[in-house]
Amino acid sequence: MKPKRRMNSYCLLLAETVVRAIRKPARLAAAMGLIVAIGATGSLAGPGWAQTLPQYANDVHLGVASCAGSTCHGAVTPWRGSTVLQNEYVTWQSKDPHAKAYAVLLNEDSRRIARNLGLPNAHEAKICLDCHANNVPANLRSKTFQISDGVSCEACHGGAVRWLGVHISGAANHAQNVAAGMYPTEDPVARAKLCMSCHVGTKDKFVTHKIMGAGHPRMPFELDTFTVTQPAHFRIDADYQQRKRVADPVQTWAVGQAVAVQMTLEGLADPNRNRQGIFPELVFFDCHACHHPMSNLRWEPRASTGLGPGVVRLADGNMIMLRIIAGQIDPALGERLLQQSRALHAATAQGMDAVATAASAMRGIVDPLVTRLAQTRFDGKAMGELLRAVIREGLGREYTDYAAAEQATMAIAAILNAMKRGGHIDEAQYKRYDAVLDKAYKAVERDEAFKPKDFIAALDALDQVVLKN
Ligand code: HEC
Numbered sequence: 001m002k003p004k005r006r007m008n009s010y011c012l013l014l015a016e017t018v019v020r021a022i023r024k025p026a027r028l029a030a031a032m033g034l035i036v037a038i039g040a041t042g043s044l045a046g047p048g049w050a051q052t053l054p055q056y057a058n059d060v061h062l063g064v065a066s067c068a069g070s071t072c073h074g075a076v077t078p079w080r081g082s083t084v085l086q087n088e089y090v091t092w093q094s095k096d097p098h099a100k101a102y103a104v105l106l107n108e109d110s111r112r113i114a115r116n117l118g119l120p121n122a123h124e125a126k127i128c129l130d131c132h133a134n135n136v137p138a139n140l141r142s143k144t145f146q147i148s149d150g151v152s153c154e155a156c157h158g159g160a161v162r163w164l165g166v167h168i169s170g171a172a173n174h175a176q177n178v179a180a181g182m183y184p185t186e187d188p189v190a191r192a193k194l195c196m197s198c199h200v201g202t203k204d205k206f207v208t209h210k211i212m213g214a215g216h217p218r219m220p221f222e223l224d225t226f227t228v229t230q231p232a233h234f235r236i237d238a239d240y241q242q243r244k245r246v247a248d249p250v251q252t253w254a255v256g257q258a259v260a261v262q263m264t265l266e267g268l269a270d271p272n273r274n275r276q277g278i279f280p281e282l283v284f285f286d287c288h289a290c291h292h293p294m295s296n297l298r299w300e301p302r303a304s305t306g307l308g309p310g311v312v313r314l315a316d317g318n319m320i321m322l323r324i325i326a327g328q329i330d331p332a333l334g335e336r337l338l339q340q341s342r343a344l345h346a347a348t349a350q351g352m353d354a355v356a357t358a359a360s361a362m363r364g365i366v367d368p369l370v371t372r373l374a375q376t377r378f379d380g381k382a383m384g385e386l387l388r389a390v391i392r393e394g395l396g397r398e399y400t401d402y403a404a405a406e407q408a409t410m411a412i413a414a415i416l417n418a419m420k421r422g423g424h425i426d427e428a429q430y431k432r433y434d435a436v437l438d439k440a441y442k443a444v445e446r447d448e449a450f451k452p453k454d455f456i457a458a459l460d461a462l463d464q465v466v467l468k469n
Pocket residue numbers: 024025104105109110111113114117122125127128129130131132197198199200201202205206207211216217218219220
């Protein structure tokens with residue numbers, strides 16, 4: 001399957017690219033355009049930290065039917081003059097994979113996974129429902145609630161029982177809705193925690209290597225890209241910017257990387273999750289360190305791991321991205337993060353207790369960084385420097401592992417789109433970049449066929465365009 005590049009004219013969404021990885025399409029896409037407040041810092045750290053995820057809050061969930069009325073969110077086309085599109089339901093139902101997340105549990109792939117795990121079936125197993133549906137406790141399900149709705153509106157927006165009334169009457173503003181149990185999906189930290197609770201995993205729900213071994217697909221994630229490819233059922237216009245805080249695509253990407261690292265470190269420090277008997281939990285490690293043909297010799301030293309050949313490496317794509325981002329806002333911080341990552345990699349040679357200790361130590365840097373990035377706006381110059389840094393890191397041969405190359409490709413696409421949207425590069429410059437970016441997409445098209453040298457050649461070509469622009 002060739003990587004598809006679709007132009008998506010939906011609202012402000014622009015270039016969107018789809019790359020099919022071996023088991024599932026990993027959609028690499030670009031970011032939506034917003035007005036970038038250069039140098040400004042918003043108070044975006046906001047409610048993100050403290051917020052309870054919709055699944056674990058105490059509000060009753062009413063089900064998709066209560067959102068889907070044609071005068072509410074079930075219109076066939078966006079309404080003119082409305083503050084929101086009102087066709088959110090149709091977008092979700094017809095284009096959003098979350099609407100089919102429960103149905104997936106009834107298909108042959110899921111039956112096989114369930115069989116291999118010794119489960120009676122997948123569609124009634126808590127472990128599967130927790131991520132493939134809005135699996136709230138029975139006492140929080142109204143009569144109209146249906147588990148078969150899959151990852152429904154309320155799975156992301158929160159149980160509607162308290163906010164629906166005032167929300168329909170139009171009497172409440174967004175802050176009041178949030179106070180009444182609506183989840184603040186516009187806040188980048190809160191959004192990252194929400195999406196990654198299913199796309200990365202938490203102490204309460206987690207795809208182990210055992211589940212992967214039973215046939216579950218790999219789960220790559222990048223917050224900005226996935227927000228666009230979901231696809232978005234919202235439009236960021238002047239009205240939206242008045243009602244809600246807006247994080248630009250680069251900030252969304254950066255916060256997403258920081259939260260992904262934070263959640264990974266949390267897992268690595270958790271004795272219930274970081275091991276399987278005498279072995280470490282392999283899901284934290286680079287899949288392709290083990291899963292690639294022996295004839296495809298590609299190992300080479302990588303400065304940021306400090307590891308020798310023949311060693312299983314932690315999956316560190318997000319850590320590499322975060323280190324680049326940290327290095328841009330504060331070089332000393334980038335350096336500290338590098339030292340901590342090396343210590344974490346080194347700990348894998350000693351055992352999971354040592355890894356847990358190193359992971360906890362690293363959180364001392366990463367936790368404050370999440371808050372800091374939620375308040376950091378990147379202007380055009382900073383975006384250009386980030387772009388160069390992501391490319392340079394690759395030329396320094398840091399992306400020889402597939403997952404890192406995949407993250408770098410999504411990063412470059414997000415930054416370029418943010419630069420275009422913010423008017424920091426013009427249409428012609430963007431086109432020049434975009435044409436070369438195709439080579440990078442090609443190189444990550446299939447994880448099993450990944451050849452680092454092709455990816456590095458693509459980055460080299462991108463570097464040439466940067467120098468000329
Ligand atoms: C921690 C959350 C989580 C858990 C637990 C989980 N899944 Fe998934 N599953 C996902 C996510 C996220 C994806 C989408 C991955 C992607 O393509 O990016 C997915 C994808 C899948 C797919 C591929 C879907 C498709 O469209 O082809 C199948 C099949 C599947 N899961 C079955 C299961 C079964 C069966 C269980 C229970 C044993 C389970 N999952 C448990 C999060 C989870």
